[in-house]
Amino acid sequence: MPEAPLDCLVIGGGSGGLAAARRAAARGAKVALVEASRLGGTCVHAGCIPKKLLWVAAELALGLDDAEALGFELERRSLDWGRFTRAIAAHTASLGARYARHLEAEGVRRIEGRARLVGPGVVDVDGRRFEARHVILATGGAPRVPDVPGAALGITSDALFTLPELPCRLCVVGGGYIGVEAASIFRALGSEVTLATRRSHALHDFGATLREALAAELSALGVALAPALVPAALERAGDGLFLRGAQGERLGPFDRVLWAIGRDPATSSLGLEAAGVALGPRGEVLVDAYQDTAVPGIHAVGDVTGGRELTPVAIAEGRRLADRLFGGSPASRVDHDDVPTVVFSLPPVGSVGLSLEAARERHGEAARAYRSTFTATRYALTRRRPRTTVELVVAGADERVVGVHVVGAGADELLQGFAVALKLGARKADLDRTIAIHPTTAEELVTLR
Ligand code: FAD
Ligand code: NAP
Numbered sequence: 001m002p003e004a005p006l007d008c009l010v011i012g013g014g015s016g017g018l019a020a021a022r023r024a025a026a027r028g029a030k031v032a033l034v035e036a037s038r039l040g041g042t043c044v045h046a047g048c049i050p051k052k053l054l055w056v057a058a059e060l061a062l063g064l065d066d067a068e069a070l071g072f073e074l075e076r077r078s079l080d081w082g083r084f085t086r087a088i089a090a091h092t093a094s095l096g097a098r099y100a101r102h103l104e105a106e107g108v109r110r111i112e113g114r115a116r117l118v119g120p121g122v123v124d125v126d127g128r129r130f131e132a133r134h135v136i137l138a139t140g141g142a143p144r145v146p147d148v149p150g151a152a153l154g155i156t157s158d159a160l161f162t163l164p165e166l167p168c169r170l171c172v173v174g175g176g177y178i179g180v181e182a183a184s185i186f187r188a189l190g191s192e193v194t195l196a197t198r199r200s201h202a203l204h205d206f207g208a209t210l211r212e213a214l215a216a217e218l219s220a221l222g223v224a225l226a227p228a229l230v231p232a233a234l235e236r237a238g239d240g241l242f243l244r245g246a247q248g249e250r251l252g253p254f255d256r257v258l259w260a261i262g263r264d265p266a267t268s269s270l271g272l273e274a275a276g277v278a279l280g281p282r283g284e285v286l287v288d289a290y291q292d293t294a295v296p297g298i299h300a301v302g303d304v305t306g307g308r309e310l311t312p313v314a315i316a317e318g319r320r321l322a323d324r325l326f327g328g329s330p331a332s333r334v335d336h337d338d339v340p341t342v343v344f345s346l347p348p349v350g351s352v353g354l355s356l357e358a359a360r361e362r363h364g365e366a367a368r369a370y371r372s373t374f375t376a377t378r379y380a381l382t383r384r385r386p387r388t389t390v391e392l393v394v395a396g397a398d399e400r401v402v403g404v405h406v407v408g409a410g411a412d413e414l415l416q417g418f419a420v421a422l423k424l425g426a427r428k429a430d431l432d433r434t435i436a437i438h439p440t441t442a443e444e445l446v447t448l449r
C-alpha cells in the first residue's frame with residue numbers, strides 16, 4: 001500500500017534543510033528529511049565549524065608569541081596536528097548526532113539516501129517513492145575545481161580538515177572567503193603559504209578599504225601574495241607541486257595546492273528537468289523572493305539557490321519558508337539586504353552594508369566615509385603590530401549609516417551589534433551620542449571624526 005503523502009519533504013540535511021524541516025514540524029506539518037551523507041551538511045562537517053576551530057588554533061598560535069613578548073616562558077609550543085584534527089572530527093560528529101536527536105524528538109522523519117525528483121511532488125530515494133505536497137530543495141553546493149591540466153593533484157576545502165599532516169608548503173588559489181581564511185590560518189599555524197589570486201587583490205567584493213587593509217596584514221603575517229595569476233596547469237615535479245599561470249608564471253614547489261575558487265550548486269542528478277524546475281547559468285535553482293520555484297509546490301533554500309552562501313542565510317530562508325507554508329504567515333520571507341558577514345582571516349574582516357564605492361554608486365556624492373587606522377591596545381607590548389582599520393560609510397544630509405567595516409582583532413564579535421544598529425536606520429549622530437567602551441576596538445566606531 002502506498003504511503004500517505006507528506007505535507008513536506010526536504011532534500012538535504014544541511015543548515016537550510018534542517019532549519020526548514022524542524023520549523024515545518026513545529027508548525028504541525030508531517031515532514032520528512034532526506035540526507036545522502038551526514039546530517040549537518042557543509043557548515044558542520046566541512047565548513048564553518050571545523051574552520052572556526054582551525055581559526056581558534058591559529059589565533060592561539062599567534063597568541064603564544066604575544067604571550068612570550070609579555071614575559072611568559074613557554075616550553076612546548078608545537079601543535080599535535082593528528083590529535084587536533086581528530087578532536088575536530090569528534091566534535092563535528094557529535095553535532096551531527098545531536099541533529100539526529102533533534103529530528104527524532106521533533107517528529108521529523110529521517111530518510112537516509114540520495115533523493116531525486118521524478119515529477120512534481122514525487123521523489124525517489126534509492127528506489128523508494130515518496131509523495132509530498134511541498135518539496136524543499138536544500139542540497140547546497142560543492143567546491144569548484146578549475147578545468148586545467150593536473151587539477152586533480154590539488155585539494156578542495158572538503159579535504160582541508162582531515163589532512164594527514166600540516167602542509168609545510170601550501171599554495172592557496174582564489175581570493176575569496178576560503179582562500180583568505182585558509183591562507184592566514186595555515187600561515188599562523190606555521191606553513192609557508194602563497195596566496196594566488198587572478199585579480200590584483202583578494203576579497204574583490206569587499207571594497208578598497210577592507211581589501212587594502214587586509215592585504216597589508218596578510219603580508220605582515222608572512223603570506224606570500226601572488227596577484228594577477230590565472231591558473232593554467234598544476235604539475236608534479238621533483239619533490240613538489242608547481243602551479244603554472246596563463247602568462248607562463250611557475251610557482252612552487254608546494255606540498256599541497258588548495259583550489260578555493262568558489263562553489264557550484266548541487267543540482268545535477270536531482271531530476272529537476274523531469275519536474276520542470278528552471279536553473280540559472282551556474283546551475284542554481286531559480287527562486288523568487290519567497291523561495292518558490294516556478295513549479296507549484298517546489299521550493300529551494302540555501303546555497304543551491306546561488307544566493308549569499310552563508311549558514312545564517314540558509315537557516316533564515318528555511319525557517320521563513322516553513323512559516324509561510326505551514327505557519328499561517330503568508331508574507332514571511334527573508335530580507336536579503338545588509339547581511340552582515342565575517343571573513344575568519346587573521347585578523348578577521350567584518351562587513352555589513354555598502355562599501356564606499358557601492359554607496360557612491362547608489363547615493364552619489366551624498367555618500368562619504370569616516371575611517372581610522374590604529375594599533376589596538378591588545379598589541380601594545382607584543383612583537384607583532386597588526387593595524388586595525390574601522391570604517392563607517394554614511395549617506396545623505398542626516399548621515400544615515402549604510403556600511404560598517406572592520407579589519408582587526410575583535411571584528412568578528414563586534415559586528416553583529418552594529419549590524420542591528422544599521423538595520424534600525426542609525427545615524428552617525430546616534431553612534432556619536434553612545435558612550436564608548438574603553439579600551440576596545442568597537443569604541444572607535446562611536447568616536448569617529
Ligand atoms: P549544505 O550545508 O551544503 O547542505 C546540503 C546537504 O544536502 C548536504 O548534507 C548534502 O549531503 C545533502 N544532499 C545533496 N544532494 C542530496 C540529494 N540528492 N539527496 C539527499 N541529500 C543531498 N558560512 C557561514 O555563515 N560562516 C562561515 O564561517 C562559513 N565558513 C565556511 C567554510 C567553508 C570551508 C565552506 C565550504 C563554507 C562555509 N560557509 C560559512 C558556508 C556555509 O557552510 C553554507 O552556506 C551552508 O552550509 C549552506 O547550507 P545549505 O543547507 O544550503 O547546504
Ligand atoms: P568566493 O568567496 O566566491 O571566492 C572565489 C574566489 O575565487 C574569488 O576570489 C574569485 O576571483 C576566484 N576565482 C573564481 N574562479 C577562478 C578561477 N577559475 N581561477 C582563479 N580564481 C578564480 O568562493 P570561496 O572562497 O570558494 O567560498 C565559497 C562560498 O562559501 C563563499 O562565497 C562564502 O559565501 C562561503 N564561505 C563563507 C565563509 C564565512 O562566512 N566566513 C567562509 C568560507 C566560505 P574573482 O574575485 O576574480 O571572482
